Amino acid sequence: MxxxxxxxxxxxxxxxxxxxxxxxxxxxxxxxxxxxxxxxxxxxxxxxxxxxxxxxxxxxxxxxxxxxxxxxxxxxxxxxxxxEKTVKNRLHLDVRVGPERREEEVARLVSLGATELWRGAQGPMSWVTLADPQGNEFCVA
Structure with missing residues (x-):
């Protein structure tokens, strides 16, 4: 089921x-x-x-x-x-926009109030980890 x-x-x-x-x-x-x-x-x-x-x-x-x-x-x-949120999320959302739109979307989300935390990559995949206005981490990939 x-x-x-x-x-x-x-x-x-x-x-x-x-x-x-x-x-x-x-x-x-x-x-x-x-x-x-x-x-x-x-x-x-x-x-x-x-x-x-x-x-x-x-x-x-x-x-x-x-x-x-x-x-x-x-x-x-x-x-x-x-x-309030006090520790790193154990679960997060991935917003999948594709590599060609990633930087544009990161800039747009930061302009809306997100905070860029770090950038990561593994093999051919790369992403940007952001936090929403209440500190919840999410990735833009």
Whole structure:
């Protein structure tokens, strides 16, 4: 039996980080159903503390997701945690753009707020490791 996969990234500001990654990848922030959230609060199934306003919309405060415009790609969920990132990721995302676009994409991502950490190569493969605005490492290859 095959299972579906979702990637989850811990974040102290999940909505802002979802916005950043949506722009970085050319994906979209998954819309949240404001009417549903309101009904859940009114019914007592959730509290006002479970919600917040982000870019004028009522959203669940716990997280936000980004999805690809192309079907079949995994959803990436940014989930609120109280602590800042303190150590190197044990898992990271590889953004595969091809060698001909790598430098252009690195420059674009840095202009959006990423930080270049290091460059690596092994055999014919090379990549640039960056950190997103909250310090999560990812590679551009």
């Amino acid at each position: 095959a299972f579906d996969l979702q990637v989850v990234v811990d974040s102290t500001a999940p909505h802002e980080l979802a916005d950043w990654w949506a722009e970085a990848l050319g994906w979209q922030v998954e819309p949240q159903d404001e009417a549903f959230i309101t009904r859940m609060v009114q019914a007592g199934a959730a509290s006002e503390a479970d919600t917040m306003r982000h870019r004028g919309a009522l959203v669940w405060s716990l997280g936000a997701a980004v999805t690809s415009p192309e079907p079949g790609r995994p959803r990436v969920l940014f989930q609120r945690v109280p602590e």
